[in-house]
Amino acid sequence: MSDPPRLGPVSAGPRPPPGTGAGDVRLVGFADRVSVERAQEWVDRQARRLAAVELGVAEAVGRLPIAPLLAPQPFPLLDRAMEDGYAVRSAETVGASTYDPVLLRVQDGSVPLATGGAALVAAGADLPRGADAILPFDAAQAAGPALEVIAAVAEGAGVERAGQQVQAGAPLAGGARPIRPHQAGLLAAAGIERLRVVERPRVRLVVAGAKAGAGGRGADAHGPMLRALVERDGGVVEPPEAGIGVREAIRRAAAAPGADLLLATGRTGTGPDDEAPPALAEIGRLEIHGVALRPGGTAGMGVVGALPVILLPGDPLACLCAYELLAGRLVRRLGGRDPGLPHARLEAEVGRKIVSAVGFLEVCQVRLASGRVEPLGVAESGGLAAAARADGFVLVPAALEGYPPGARVTVHLY
Amino acid sequence: MSDPPRLGPVSAGPRPPPGTGAGDVRLVGFADRVSVERAQEWVDRQARRLAAVELGVAEAVGRLPIAPLLAPQPFPLLDRAMEDGYAVRSAETVGASTYDPVLLRVQDGSVPLATGGAALVAAGADLPRGADAILPFDAAQAAGPALEVIAAVAEGAGVERAGQQVQAGAPLAGGARPIRPHQAGLLAAAGIERLRVVERPRVRLVVAGAKAGAGGRGADAHGPMLRALVERDGGVVEPPEAGIGVREAIRRAAAAPGADLLLATGRTGTGPDDEAPPALAEIGRLEIHGVALRPGGTAGMGVVGALPVILLPGDPLACLCAYELLAGRLVRRLGGRDPGLPHARLEAEVGRKIVSAVGFLEVCQVRLASGRVEPLGVAESGGLAAAARADGFVLVPAALEGYPPGARVTVHLY
Numbered sequence: 001m002s003d004p005p006r007l008g009p010v011s012a013g014p015r016p017p018p019g020t021g022a023g024d025v026r027l028v029g030f031a032d033r034v035s036v037e038r039a040q041e042w043v044d045r046q047a048r049r050l051a052a053v054e055l056g057v058a059e060a061v062g063r064l065p066i067a068p069l070l071a072p073q074p075f076p077l078l079d080r081a082m083e084d085g086y087a088v089r090s091a092e093t094v095g096a097s098t099y100d101p102v103l104l105r106v107q108d109g110s111v112p113l114a115t116g117g118a119a120l121v122a123a124g125a126d127l128p129r130g131a132d133a134i135l136p137f138d139a140a141q142a143a144g145p146a147l148e149v150i151a152a153v154a155e156g157a158g159v160e161r162a163g164q165q166v167q168a169g170a171p172l173a174g175g176a177r178p179i180r181p182h183q184a185g186l187l188a189a190a191g192i193e194r195l196r197v198v199e200r201p202r203v204r205l206v207v208a209g210a211k212a213g214a215g216g217r218g219a220d221a222h223g224p225m226l227r228a229l230v231e232r233d234g235g236v237v238e239p240p241e242a243g244i245g246v247r248e249a250i251r252r253a254a255a256a257p258g259a260d261l262l263l264a265t266g267r268t269g270t271g272p273d274d275e276a277p278p279a280l281a282e283i284g285r286l287e288i289h290g291v292a293l294r295p296g297g298t299a300g301m302g303v304v305g306a307l308p309v310i311l312l313p314g315d316p317l318a319c320l321c322a323y324e325l326l327a328g329r330l331v332r333r334l335g336g337r338d339p340g341l342p343h344a345r346l347e348a349e350v351g352r353k354i355v356s357a358v359g360f361l362e363v364c365q366v367r368l369a370s371g372r373v374e375p376l377g378v379a380e381s382g383g384l385a386a387a388a389r390a391d392g393f394v395l396v397p398a399a400l401e402g403y404p405p406g407a408r409v410t411v412h413l414y
Numbered sequence: 415m416s417d418p419p420r421l422g423p424v425s426a427g428p429r430p431p432p433g434t435g436a437g438d439v440r441l442v443g444f445a446d447r448v449s450v451e452r453a454q455e456w457v458d459r460q461a462r463r464l465a466a467v468e469l470g471v472a473e474a475v476g477r478l479p480i481a482p483l484l485a486p487q488p489f490p491l492l493d494r495a496m497e498d499g500y501a502v503r504s505a506e507t508v509g510a511s512t513y514d515p516v517l518l519r520v521q522d523g524s525v526p527l528a529t530g531g532a533a534l535v536a537a538g539a540d541l542p543r544g545a546d547a548i549l550p551f552d553a554a555q556a557a558g559p560a561l562e563v564i565a566a567v568a569e570g571a572g573v574e575r576a577g578q579q580v581q582a583g584a585p586l587a588g589g590a591r592p593i594r595p596h597q598a599g600l601l602a603a604a605g606i607e608r609l610r611v612v613e614r615p616r617v618r619l620v621v622a623g624a625k626a627g628a629g630g631r632g633a634d635a636h637g638p639m640l641r642a643l644v645e646r647d648g649g650v651v652e653p654p655e656a657g658i659g660v661r662e663a664i665r666r667a668a669a670a671p672g673a674d675l676l677l678a679t680g681r682t683g684t685g686p687d688d689e690a691p692p693a694l695a696e697i698g699r700l701e702i703h704g705v706a707l708r709p710g711g712t713a714g715m716g717v718v719g720a721l722p723v724i725l726l727p728g729d730p731l732a733c734l735c736a737y738e739l740l741a742g743r744l745v746r747r748l749g750g751r752d753p754g755l756p757h758a759r760l761e762a763e764v765g766r767k768i769v770s771a772v773g774f775l776e777v778c779q780v781r782l783a784s785g786r787v788e789p790l791g792v793a794e795s796g797g798l799a800a801a802a803r804a805d806g807f808v809l810v811p812a813a814l815e816g817y818p819p820g821a822r823v824t825v826h827l828y
Contacts (some may be wrong), residue, residue: 056638185635228598272534316603318598413758
């Protein structure tokens with residue numbers, strides 16, 4: 001009973017260059033860690049743009065066009081009524097009043113406007129040729145074919161000019177942001193029915209089982225969380241294969257193509273059963289292990305063939321943080337999105353001191369109290385429960401030991 | 415050709431009380447309009463809570479629990495290691511240094527710690543009884559069964575106490591916000607595998623065809639936009655039946671149950687073909703028509719039997735605004751969500767004057783330029799294209815005629 005547990009076989013794969021922290025850390029600890037910036041550069045190097053797929057406008061909401069979408073023609077195409085009323089020549093209404101009404105003659109709106117004519121039009125209808133304004137109903141009284149105009153209307157009133165909303169060639173959507181609901185409406189209105197969007201990144205997920213020594217407890221907290229996070233970032237998660245370990249999953253990933261990214265959670269640390277990094281080193285290439293990130297510092301990165309593999313820590317909060325800053329960045333990049341954190345941001349003042357360790361980028365869970373930022377404990381102490389209670393998080397750069405009260409910080413909102 | 419178009423049959427249904435703006439407005443205009451606040455009160459009265467459905471934790475992300483979810487037990491259940499290392503009695507490490515190491519004896523971690531014992535544990539593992547700290551690997555050197563401790567460790571170091579993250583009975587998720595990805599992780603970690611969430615509101619959608627007089631142009635901008643908006647708010651849209659008009663859709667809705675809300679877009683204004691409000695008045699009850707909202711002022715509301723019906727304007731931007739403030743509010747309420755606008759918010763300073771009409775709640779599309787708010791044209795002028803270019807919108811209350819430069823406003827971000 002007094003022998004220390006033995007290690008698994010030590011990596012037989014090519015050894016990474018020094019300074020990447022990718023040596024075997026089991027029972028030893030991390031000799032050095034890669035900065036978050038360098039780990040993100042690794043992520044960015046893995047990101048090749050995925051294939052395109054053509055979709056209808058309705059299906060394309062939340063997806064990323066492969067190129068900015070430009071208006072094929074002006075919108076609206078012709079001058080049109082912006083409101084219901086009578087299309088008129090504004091000059092013919094000058095001087096009209098209740099006491100001295102101007103008489104116009106009601107005609108059909110599908111033919112050019114006759115001199116002294118007025119045509120009933122609905123909002124959105126093309127303006128009859130010759131008309132230059134819409135007379136609202138409360139400025140006129142119809143009496144059979146005659147229209148009594150009791151107020152003048154200015155040129156252009158109630159009229160939307162051709163191209164007023166969009167000139168031909170103007171961008172309608174695209175860039176690095178997914179299509180929003182109302183942009184889909186605009187695309188449809190502009191006559192774009194189908195468009196090409198970037199394919200969703202396919203993410204294969206391996207979740208290590210409960211830790212040895214945790215008494216068999218600890219339901220899979222990672223699967224539900226990561227699936228939802230990957231979907232938020234535009235990816236799709238392959239249904240995880242049950243009952244296979246990290247080593248076997250990495251082996252199968254090398255043999256079975258079809259995924260764009262392998263995420264393996266758990267067994268990334270310095271404990272005796274932390275087999276994920278040596279398994280990746282053995283089967284593929286472990287390029288980074290240990291990141292100056294808290295929580296999340298045991299994350300690792302590498303490749304099996306052309307497939308990027310990211311090893312996420314088993315602690316759920318560390319897993320969340322490493323996902324947001326590293327793995328999620330790759331999911332977003334692969335799908336062509338903005339690689340930065342996708343959370344809404346708020347600038348706010350620190351109300352209670354935020355403490356952080358120098359040398360690590362710290363992810364501090366915070367809540368907003370009367371508009372001021374308050375930390376929920378330090379770094380790892382509150383676990384995922386702190387994140388679940390938090391309004392968002394603040395990133396404290398590695399060079400700082402925190403933020404004093406009164407400092408302005410950016411809160412990434414959940 | 416000179417006869418004015420004739421109206422359809424005038425409503426034979428019960429007439430609404432005066433002051434609701436629900437008289438027949440065709441060719442006449444709105445005599446009065448209901449304030450947005452009163453229209454929202456109508457929405458709130460329609461909202462009965464939907465049934466519950468039981469889901470697994472992973473499927474429940476983005477859904478709303480029917481009641482707050484409480485921790486069934488403390489989490490973690492027992493004291494456990496927060497990091498990899500050796501579980502020790504901290505008192506036995508006092509005075510340890512490189513020059514004067516303390517010798518401990520490595521034992522198994524599944525039995526209580528012997529006097530002078532140290533047990534290798536992985537982060538997340540239960541602490542052996544008797545241990546009160548985790549000695550990191552860099553503070554010890556193993557030599558066979560002996561462990562040379564070269565630095566002292568404080569009581570509680572590296573240990574997460576039972577209940578430190580969550581006390582039994584503490585809320586884990588719920589309230590009026592959908593479950594977030596990391597909350598799902600926490601629920602799973604706390605042993606909650608399935609939960610009951612509010613059923614999704616089922617929304618039936620009717621999209622009126624292109625306006626008479628618009629030359630047959632104008633693809634359906636509403637369907638894709640509304641589908642995406644309803645889904646954002648937690649609802650599901652029934653596939654719309656093609657080729658049926660508003661009148662027929664309202665008639666069918668009365669006969670065929672199964673939806674929680676009918677949204678009909680288009681034909682809500684004062685033009686001759688604006689048949690939606692009179693059709694609702696005839697078949698069911700038109701309770702409000704005309705809202706002091708810009709854009710979106712021709713919106714209408716009523717019921718067919720027990721089914722709420724909201725009539726959304728045909729202009730796409732007006733449709734968007736009336737959806738966000740009225741219809742979306744009902745979708746969110748039905749699904750048990752916070753009924754307020756779901757957009758992230760930002761307080762910012764107005765950089766360029768925002769002009770608005772007194773008497774209407776105006777939805778002003780804005781962009782942020784160097785952190786300051788700039789309007790994109792006034793009210794309706796930019797159409798949906800302005801919204802597509804905007805970073806968000808500002809609501810200008812009916813009592814104000816706008817905001818001067820320097821005013822602090824809330825931007826609802828797209």
